[in-house]
Amino acid sequence: MGDPGISNGNGHSHSHSSLPHKNDPHVYLVEATEEENLAQQVANSSEWKGILTTLDSYLRREHMLANQDLTKDGAQTSWVLVYQPPGSPSRQVLCGCETIRKMALVGRNGKVEEEVSHAVGSVFCPPAKRGKGYAGRMIKELGEKLRHWQPQNGKSPMFSTLYSDIGRDFYAAHAWHPFPSAHVTLPALSSVADGLPPVRLLQSEDLPELCDIDEQMTRARLSRAKHTPAVAIRPNYPIVQWHHAREEYIGREVFDRIPRIKGAVVGEAGSRVWCYWTHVWTNAQEDAPNTLHILRLVIEDEAFSDFAPATPEAAAEKKGTPLSQAIAALFAAAQSEAASWGMREVLLWNPTSTALAAAQLLDGKAAVEHRQKESIASLRWYGEGSWEDVDWICNEKYGWS
Template sequence: MTSTLPKKDSPDVHLVVATPAENIAQTVANSTEWRGALTLEAYLRREEVLIAQDLTKDGGLTAWMLVYQPPDGGQRVVLCGCESIKKKALLAKGGKVEDVVAHGIASVFCPPKHRGKGYAGRMMSEVGERLKTWQVEEGHSSAFSVLYSDIGKEFYTARGWQPFPSAHVALPATSTPSNAAMPVSKLESKDLPELCAIDERLLRQRLAKESSSGRTAVALVPDCATLDWHHTRETFVATELNGGTPPEFIQGGRGALVEVKPGSRVWCYWTRVWTNPQEEAPNTLHIMRIVVEDGAYSDISPATEEGLEKVKDSPVVTAIAALLSTAQVEAERSGMKEVQLWNPTSTTLAAARMLDSTSAVVHREAESIASLQWYGEGSWQDIDWVCNEKYGWC
């Protein structure tokens, strides 16, 4: 069968939306790459649960396939596949903020027997074009699409997705909390709607300010639907690994909050990721998002040593350190090896160094490379991707 397949540019090769049967077959095929610590059977159930979430249900997730349709009308052959998730996003230019549509791409997979023939490259090029007008009102277009490459930067850059800053700071899990003076409150799922609404309001204000200089700023919206998708994924895996019962630590909160002063709070959301036991990558508690309520706060630039010196004595730094310390304890309690925070600002790096003076920013070159394809006017080089944090991953 493989020897009879056409070249990648054959007119008999097409990008299509998968049938339910094709999608299940592709999920089975890609399970070796994406199921992590789950069995195949559990992985298939997890995907069924996830597609029923608010973020992905009712067409929120699209399964794409590159297929070969034999000219004689025989059954088409799936060559490779991926998924896209419609996401709410914000675009700011000249101080004005607009609600836009964006797409996140996930689960890119080409079976080994079909690799080396250019199929995945053709699929991604065509998907990039289709997403420009996918699930938007007639006459409009999507603003951008994003993906998180685990194969370095070259492949997706050649297909239109430009690599953006992909850095993180990590802290070890520990059973000993820091001596932070600020009391910490755990966040539960019921707390998230109100906090997400506040976060979005603040994000709109900061995007307007960021874009007033003339550059265009974009951000994925860190809404409840997005957080619930991550938390549902986390709960499912934790329950499977605990013999079918949700472990106690899952009930211990979805994040944490500190009151810096009356009317000014700092909070974060987290999620745990279990890796394949055969892999070297550690189980990690990821800080999905850190929010500072103080309206005067505008530190959204990448961390620098100069910036760290300016903010290191701020009470906001102490508050974030208290959050990170709580996350370290939660990580230890749930079998995680470390806490990871993506694209730290000077303030968050200063907080990490309060807990571990050796904390340093790691720039990823091979895994989870945040990449963006811009569909609007001008060049991607004129775009600032704000709040490029773990919550946007899919």
């Protein structure tokens, strides 16, 4: 998927005069045909193909991503807002987006249920059609459509997510409310940090078992939720594999090699700490640097887990603990991997105080930044009660699409 959010732009076209009002009764949301979906991808390619140099390579990537274990068999849906006046044999596409069905876990009153969620991404309105409210109309209709979209085992979706690149307000106005969107950054470094625990680098074949353990631990954590719901996107292997399919495609297309190191682990079974990551390249015209994103950081022994958002005071207390040193060793491995691919930085979303302490062991200037515009994690709640009561745990980069 292209980066979620609405592309900003001020393109104008003489076709404006023939465009309908956003509330015209003949404007409506539908599933895109193959032709409409292809036309949308051609339209958004100039802004979203990133480091890929040709339209063809971008279209092949999008086709490949739509046929992963996470997305195949109808789990990914392309949507378009169209205009079709009476008597017209064809419909005009005004804007579009995509959704991916992702299974989620919801804990409440000691019980954990597997539920349906949908992730919204690739929201795109062509420049000539911007400024007329079409994206808002589409998102409004989509929010209601997803409430009952693709139920599983007789259960309708419990929530939907998206990651806004246009700040907090637009989607919040349509009931996708912003949740914590912070990160800590480390520079890419080829030198090895001294005095840290030894790490074992992870490859693709190592991940399914670790993802299974992670999911079992996430279920156990959710089972402790009391009266208000706690939710998580299932941290299973298909969701990780989707990110890795994306990076490997670009590796082959651009560099004639693929990133084989997928993460790192410290310690022995029962008390391990591990993370897995993905390489994200941008094009030269973009402001954002090439970044190694840590998708998920996992602490196997929950006795040492610390789930609260990082604060400088708590991080100062955690510095030098065995857990902070173990995480620092993982971060150092990530820094080295980033450097080996010519990337500028390593990023971890929503760090805990122990993770911040680990980052500060490697870089004394490391600090938590709260994003105000890019990748704002947002959730729309369809369950009982208010979204304000929902605790979104494991709110990390693995859930992005």
